[in-house]
Amino acid sequence: MFPPGAILTWAPAFSTALPLARERWRDHGGLLVVPRREDAARALGAAVADGSAALGREAVTFAGLRGRVALAAGVREPEPPSAVGVRLALRAVLDGADLSAFGASAEAPGFLAAAERAVAELRAARVAPARVEAAAATPVARAVAAIHAAAWDAVPMASDALWAAADAARAVARFPPVTVTGFDDLVPGQWALLHTLAQATRVEVVMPFDPDRPAFHARRARQERWAAEAGSAGREGAPAGAGYAGLAARLFDAVPPAPDPPPVRLVGAAGTRGMLRAALDEALAAVDCGAPMGRVALAVPRLAEVRDDLERLLDDWGVPARLSSRVRVLEAPLTLALTHLLRLGELDPAAPGALDHLLGWLRTPYSGADPAEVDRFEADARRGGVATRGPLLARWEGVAVAPARRLVAAAERGPRAQLAAMVDAGWEALRRAGDAAGLPRRADLRDRAALTALAGLAAAVDDAGGAAADDDAPPRPRGPVPPGTVGDLVADLTFLAREEPPGGLEIHDLASLRGRDYDVVVIAGLDGDGYPPGPAADPLLADLRAPLADVLPRRAPSTSEGRLRFVHAVDAARAGLVLVRRTVDDEGREVAPSPYWLEACRVAGRDPGALDLAAGARGEVPDAPDAARSERDALRTMALDGLVAPGLLAEAAARRSRAVGVAADAFRYRERLRVTELESYLRCPYGWFRDSVLAPAELEELIDPRFEGTVAHAVLHAVYEGMAAAAVGPCTEATLDAYRGALEAELPAVSARLRPAGAGPAFDALQERLRRHLRALLGREAALGSRLVPTHFERGLESATLAPGAVVTGTVDRLDVAPVGGAALVVDYKRTGADFNPAAEDVVRRLQLPVYGALAREALGTEAAGGLYMGMLSARITGAVRDDVPGAPDARRVPREVWERITAEALDAARQAVDGIRAGRLEPPEPDACSHWCRCEDLWR
Amino acid sequence: MLALVPLRGPVAVSPPTAEQERALAAAASGRATAIAAGAGAGKTTLLVEAVWRDLERDGVLLDGVLVAAYNRAAAAHLTARLQARFADPDDGRGTTRPGLDLSAAWVGTFHALAARIVRENPFLAGVDPEFGELDETEAAALREQALDDAMAATLADPGFLDLVTDATSLQGVRDATAHVHERLRAAGHERPRIVVPEAPGPTDGQRAELEAAVREAAAHPDARDDHREQLLLATELLLTGEPGPKPPWLSRNCKAAFLPLAERANAAAAALYGAVLDLEARRQLLGFAANIEAFGERYAELKRERGALDFEDLLLAARRVLRGRHPYRFRRVYVDEFQDANALQAEIVDLLDAERTVVVGDGCQAIYGFRHADVEHFMRRAGSPPEVTLRDNHRSQEPLLRALNALLGAALRDEPAFAPLRPAAGDRPGPVLAAEPLEVIDVVSEDGGKATREQEAEAVADLVGELGARGYAWPQIAVLFRSLTEVEPYRAALAARGIPAHLVAGRGFFAHDQVADTLALLALVENPYDEAALVRVLASPYVSASDDDLVALRRRAGDSDRGWPSEGALAPAARALDATRPALEAAEALRPLLRDRGLPGLVEAAAAARGYDLAVLGLPDGARRHANLRKLVRMAADFAAVRGPDLRGFLAMLGRMAEAGDQDPGEATVVDPDLDAVRLATVHAVKGHEYPAVVLADASHGLPGTYPAVLTDRDGAASIRVARVGGDPVYALGYGDRRAAARAADEAEERRITYVAATRAERHLAVVGRSSARGGTAFTTVCEALVTPPLERRVAAPAGPRTRPRVEPPPATEAAAPRAHRPPEPDPVAGRRLSFTALDALATCARRFHLEHERGLRGGPDAVVPAAAAAGGAPSAWGGAAAGDVVHAALAAHDWAGPAPAPGWAAAAERAAGLPPSPADRERAERMVAALLSSDLATRIRGGRRRLAEEPFAIAVEGAVLSGAIDLIVDEGGGRALVADWKTHALAPGDSAAAVADRYRLQQALYGLAALRAGWEEVTLAWAVLEDLPGSPARIVGAEDAAALEAEVAAALAPLRLEARPPAAATPQPFCTGCPGLEAMCPVALSRA
């Protein structure tokens, strides 16, 4: 017979509690209740390891216990509410509540999640609304009390199921004995269920708790209350002596170090990822030494923060590992894609920014769009850009634009309808993207889990008895969130992502490590100022915890929760303990050990500075190939050590440098050479090779300097041609107004022609910019007072004789002809102008003006009058005009001989360039010769 | 070597010196104390001792003390030392508390402390209660997006339009916006707004004067053409009222008679020009103000959506908390390095309003002005001269310190905070002190011209070599720089002498080939038509195409007749050529990873594509190059955390950061504290550290020449440098004064940086610069200040020819292919737990088993195959398995020794289970139970010795735990048992009980095995098909069958050893109902779609 009321047994540590509970289970049979399914499997496995059958014994989680209670009571088990259902209901409650006590915070997207946590905690403790109301003494507490009261009937909560089971347990007459272990704390509903069941069967809770140890202070109030309620309560099990349990028993107590401490390995590593590598390496070293992989645990500070890195590392090293953590629904690839679709639906598809959301959707496999077509579309949209985007967009009406609109339209029927529309679109997309032939990949699983969570079937992906959310890590910033109410609803929605290959390495944080034991425990991240993290501050309930201390445990950084977890973690080790910390952070800044490191070293009698291993001196490259955990790492080590081996490494080594220089006749096929490229060749042959020969087209932003130059050119062309047609004559003081008038007329006309669809105000800015700058340029030209008449525009010129071996070509922007004698002045428009100092040495590298002059002479028979560069956006006019040419402006005159010398030298240089190109000569770049936009470094390496 | 290193050795805490005791006494006697502590004065010892006394002697509770440190490392070191102070039982300095947990103490950086305050009081702060903190890259990702959005929106503002249209670089306007916003927030502005000064505009008098002057000058016979050109501009100014590129200016190189007229015209033009320019500047500044506002709002909005706070937000929010009725009553507040506090931090310290506040700092070490710190906050508190000082220097050897005092005293003569340091280091072991422990070296060129940086680098490398020869180990030597932008020549010179050097944190992240290459490959992943990226990838070690290959590519793509090749042809051509195809193939292979592994996973894979990482590691300084790739991955992770896997956005952000110049994230570091190498570092990076020998290189480094286009003071009063089309920018609205003030502040900071650098040295200091390169620098000040020691000039040989160098890969040695050290694959069966249901699922469809049991998925409401409902017998209103549940529950509860349940029992069961009322189902359930209870089987059951209903069991097979619950076990005595299982199947025509039971052979094997293992020797397996009990077969197994049964069960486990889990069907089957694969992840899903 059993005593009425549950038996509460306090053991000094888990290492004592776990075997004690298993003994009880063996002796009394019935149910062993453990925190997780894996614990249940392990307990059962241990029970039958000898080849026997365990009859009449089961190991379950609280979810399983609930189910069995419902069965025994002949009632149906309540469905746990879905996360989305809870949020929708709570949102409605909040919408009707007075939230002024929370100030601006009530408007923040995270408020819903915070309110949910608070209400959930009150509900889990089943604190009656009246009691909360009576306890509330501050505006925030009163507001929380009101929300709690309003939510009492209106908002279903996951803990309801536990309380329903506790209620149902009253009707249970017969039930197998129950032993509970693996917990260091219970939520009130769990205790209530056990307490009630104890009227029908033997119930014993075996838990680590020592009222005398400071490490357990966080638990004291609750344990004492239970002890008072329990049928019997008492301490059992001798305090740990030797081993890691003995070490754990000393932590944070004012006692001397352990007399004969077990070995503790101290490992330092550089950077966060280096730390993970070192820790994983230590864990695998334990496996190398014979520990079964499933008996080795690696604990990291915050799973959610290192999860991505760790997963990639585990993949790379081919290490099977069990880990589970909560992932935001909005982190799934599919929900991110749907977010793009929603945002697209909110924008006019031709608006700026819409292209990014459109591509954000199209580029995913969910859209069903052909990737090659999307590539081409993007290239067209971004590159040409001119007046084409509207029709281009029409191509995606069915694939993106219409579905996006449908999603947005669904919002009119409320957030529930919009969520449903998202889910429908999601399933459709998932089927489209599904690679059904293969096993689901991580992304597939996350997509599906996210959709299931969104669809309100959270119970289907989440095991209520499984891992509790790690609520200790402070929240991290969110990624993109869908617009509107739906965004608020799903912003902090999470699902449980687990990886559970059997026998894999066990990855934990300190919260999930509780209640387990391993041969080897590796605790990583013992550095900096806050590890392990204490419970996160909980501002909504902060003022209520003191008056409700008997039901709400204390949660504050100064409670001993963090310390307790560390004690449990050390206690969990049976044969080996490794502590790993960063010595420097990712930026190479020193990091000091955490207080827990120091304390562990103190009780273990270790010098905290004396590392057994300092890893990461070579970044993430192992010290030796045979220390590598993956073939790639081994190759990296060899590469760094200057070794090559056949295969990838040899191929990579061969590609470390490239063959430069071309065959002598490489460029001979280029029979026509532009003057501009000759100039470029003279400045930097490799810059020329890249820009003029390879001439790669960039995917530029819609409006960029080059586009601006194109528009400016077109405007000037239209203005001068119009003025010439109207025989207005050159731009002088007298004709300036006419020119400016023409500018005012032509600019909008040309802009309208070239305006990219959806260019938005940026194009207006560009147009205005051009107006001001070109006005100024005209003013400058007028002030310069050249009386040569603009006559030829965008004139193509070429000469086969100028440089033997090639046809030299060019397009001169403008030729102004002298009123008397017909000498022609070359005018070249430059975006911001160009230097042309006739006296400077490097003028020889400025080929355009003199060579165009020579080409014009050959083509048109005009005598060369000189040349001017006109800065379209700087109003800077440079150049030189022969002083003997009638109508030449005063300000830029040079003697005829000077111009002739410049021309001769330029022609010489042009010929040299042609020769060089024809001979395939590519000289190395000179650092100071290149212009700052020269991209020769793309090739010269 | 390093002062703050309890990392590599025991944490020791020395007792306070007499001077420190005096400071402690002063601190203990006042409410607010500022301690001016010179370099090497032992501030940490002081702080540790002060806190220890508070806790141990004054009974202050742990959470009554707050200590703000200047960075995370310093905070953690401080905690470590405090812990050591409390843990050391042998130091004879009072009580100890081993195990005192300082993790809950308020010791941290300003930001960490502010974050804690805000987290505890989100409502007082008005922030998202679930806020997350943005790190630098995350903040940059949102900032860049906000800048894009704000600029696009503000362009509608005419003033801003002018600003943007006149400026030659949009980037400059972006940078200025971000800079001013940040500065004002650091100064405490919640919503930064700039104050735009009024501009009265030109007066009639100014106009009239210019008109008159122009008329007069134009009429003068000595006016030349160039004068007339300027007069024309003046007329234009009068007519349009628009300021041209620059004020008209008549040359004064003219005939004497004309000179007064020119001067009058110039003065009048300048006055009018200034007035119209001010008007224009104001318009632009108003536009800029609108942009700051739009940016601030957009940035705030992006953060709000994400529940994110950046560094400044944390401080501002903490201030909001502290300005209200807050819960904090600190008894002690200590702030270290207070000279680097900004206005906001200083205000927070005041608002904490502790019983006792002690700030410690050194006005000479204020070197964070560029981060908006303001030394005045410390100087005001410390007083002039400071009342409480620590001047004992425990770091530098006496001869060096004497020289330092002389040198720094002169160099910092205008610095009010400077006071000579007193030698207190005692004799420390080390290399022999030089006769002149302080050297100042001016490098001059042999040819008498300006010495180049390369020449200086040679001199520095020689010097380091000399120090090495004098007994300094490499890690004992630090070469310090003002900034690391130009560190390459120094590294090269050291390398040329075989001196190992370790760069602590370099600059120019984006300029590194490996960063640019990987970004190019990623751009190709985003879109293969990005031909610029294609070219870069082709020439990089990803492909290493030769120049000839590239020419071939161009030819393949076609060169048009006009000479301009057609756009977009390179990518298709590259696909056609063997030499270039790999680039596109690599990009294509990477594409799916964006979804599968996220942005950081993609970047990581891109860095390793085609062995690129291996090629990079094989180049000189390979580890460092590789570290840069790793850094890129981290940046991708940060970016994706707030902006999702937006590859284009990521590339665009990095592009802008590269362009902006001041957003260089810095080169990644590979750190090994034991590395036997000379340290190269910035002065900022070694704050708080010390080295036996210090070389301050590049001492003639100039100040940055450019300032943002808009400068503001702390209150937001702004001035602007107006860009002029075709002319130089013009200062307006007081820009000149503000710029001069900023420059003076920078110069003062420059001198303090010299101070910090010089005081890092324990035994030897060398300052190296080039006076010929630039005057007016800190170096010139030092040179001028020099009395003793004498200035040494080192003459350098002229620099060699200048061609851009190529990276030469070192020769490689052949070796055998490596074998990775792989962990053994765990057995996929052992350690598993499978219920019979799971085992059955595995046998039915391995894919479904995988989805449900290994991945934890469940089918949704759509996971129904309609045909399944119709299969077998009449449709049930209870649906699915409910009838079976009701029957099983009734039989489990049945007392076999008692009477049969009373007719009508099913109605109660129906109600309790919440099933829809169904007379037919009730009747059937009652009929089946009645049939069983009146059967022969029931008689046999009643004859048993003991009956166990719904008995759970577990056994191990091949290491897997198989469990279930047996409907009924009857112990029949004599080692015999009857194992019964109730089957409630509706028998379709043609189906038989034997056939049904046969479908459960696996179940029989498992249960039978369990019963045998439980100790029975003979087990009757009765699978009772309740609709046909007479036809239901029984099977008897004994101990001799155990092996066969086990083999049967083991065979069912075999699919677990298969790599893939094949689906059992290609089109929907009845057994697919409820399967998650139906919606996706099974070919069935596709056939359904």
Ligand code: SF4
């Ligand atoms: S849908 Fe059918 S065939 Fe496909 S996995 Fe599920 S049960 Fe197997």
